[in-house]
Amino acid sequence: MKKTLYRYIFNEIPPPFLVGMVTFTFVLLMGRFLKLAEMVVEKGVPFTDVLRMVSYLLPSFWLFTIPMALLLSILLAFGRLSGDSEVTAMKSCGISLYGLLPPPLLFSAFASLLCMWVTVYAIPWGNSSFKALMLEIAQSSAGISIKEKVFNNAFPDMVIYAETLDAKAQNMAGVIVHDERDPKTPTTIFAETGALYSDPKTHSMEFQLKNGSIHRTEDKGGYRMVQFQEYVLRVALTDTVPKGPKKASEMTIDELLHPPKGTDKKEVLARSLELHSRLALPFSCIVFTFMGVPLGIQNRRSGKASGFSLSIAVILCYYVALSAFDTLGEHGILPPLLSGWGPNLLFLAAGVYLFMKTAAEEPLPLTGLYPQMKELMRTRFGKGGKR
Template structure:
């Protein structure tokens, strides 16, 4: 299919706001995550280079969100401007149908679908897994570095750690004192002659191996006034590494490759894990056609919202995307928590938006305006530009 000059013109009109939206929204998401990662710099002295690597790991997950949104906004704003400047009327008068005008939008949306497929099926889980591994590597390497001898440390949630002497090179401690409040009503006080940090990259766990010491416990919920003292030669404490919301342990479903996710769906014995895995599988595939659905929906919305201006069109686009996001989130919750059928439930929002887009496009094809849509556009316009309500 050869592209005409009109096709290239419309494609440029769509590309400009699409790329701008993609850059702006991706930057906003990156900036929000950077604030959370800043704790690593403050608490552990992590260099900026490692923080940049972490952000690169998260980039596929951000792009899988911002790319469909950008296609929606770019197409909507482009056709809103073309309609407001009467260029749609001029193109129709020259013999071009709305189907012809839709073609460039579908071409860009199809490219976005291919990119979305690579993101959701491969790059996104790979990025999550790399992010988790990098976080563990950073924290496990710098745990002993961040500690100081003869200073009470609160690096680990629910624990206070103290050591008389600390060898950073060998990750060993001497004269160890630990207050462990993680068990709630049964707090523990642990003293040991020595300790050593041990990391397990495969399980992504960090352990403090203690030697020759005692555990003192005073159960607060006990009906009897009891005090426990336990002597040990060796005692291991698993240390939490959830400083940035990424606790170690078994791989989460969002981190699994497509092949491993399919294996978990088939082989897991847990009903809850099976529904969670099925929800993730169908969510990944249902994200792929979204740019096409948004392009189909954005064209009639853009033509009919020509009087609301760029601000109103932008607000309508965000409203559409928010509606879709809430619908998919609700569908995912029904599958994971209520054990609804994953395929039917998670594909319902895309099918509903396909139906809505088809109805609106047919109305635009026959040059019919939807009164309810006009009311919604005026409402959005009044909220977006309140100073003009009285006109």
């Protein structure tokens, strides 16, 4: 009988979990859609490349959406069981709330393993693949982003103007290039004609200019002008992708565990914080299980809207605590271990408390808050409306 019951409860969780995954992932992606659409419309990036970029970004979102979707799915699953009085029927058969815990715990264990795979393998793969694709896109679309009779800033610290150019944005006439890559000696180049070519081997673009002059400001107010028949200006495309050393969020677990010799204390602290944060987030699936079961069952008493609102509040409070503990860790107030695992320990204690109160059929501290606020709002605004 228990196997049948456990299978029945377990089957209630995956459908809302998938819906939550899709919903939360879409909400997080919305912040990137405008930038991706700009790349398609203005820079002519193929739509297939945009889809690849989205696929590389997904793992970094999944690390957060999986625990969020798990909480929502357990809330809705137990909310439905409670709303249909199935939890009451199970209790009348001698099955306590503790007896209903194995199915959601088993599903949360699967979710934790999935989160762990994401943080160990998927996120480093996605970050490295995203950088490589950005470099490829910069190489293929740099020329496309140049428009005639417009001062273009397709390359960092450079402004390019072309009086005319062909449809493929390769052959140009009436070319002006202002180069400030070296702030000490800004250079302006005028050329009658020019062509733009890419060099995949060196990850760079070449401007092959003809019949022009180079105007350069020297130190101490000097000035130099050089005329040329042919001149090649090379631009490294690595400058068009994010600069600087690899961030801690882009490193693998092995890189976080073994910083190179000579790494300063600030970098070691950042790596340690990132390591514990990544390892702690998968465990939040277990934490949210203890939070979701009692909150879902309370739907019977407070209504579905109240239970759903409480679950969203739990998610917001958890990530606010996550940010607060991370800030304390960055300032050295808390050690990295406590900074990463502190929110889990805090919310696990709260979840166990709520679970025990619900198992003992005692009202939760927050269950009466929503009806009281609803009644207060109805009383005040109802009277105001009559006046």
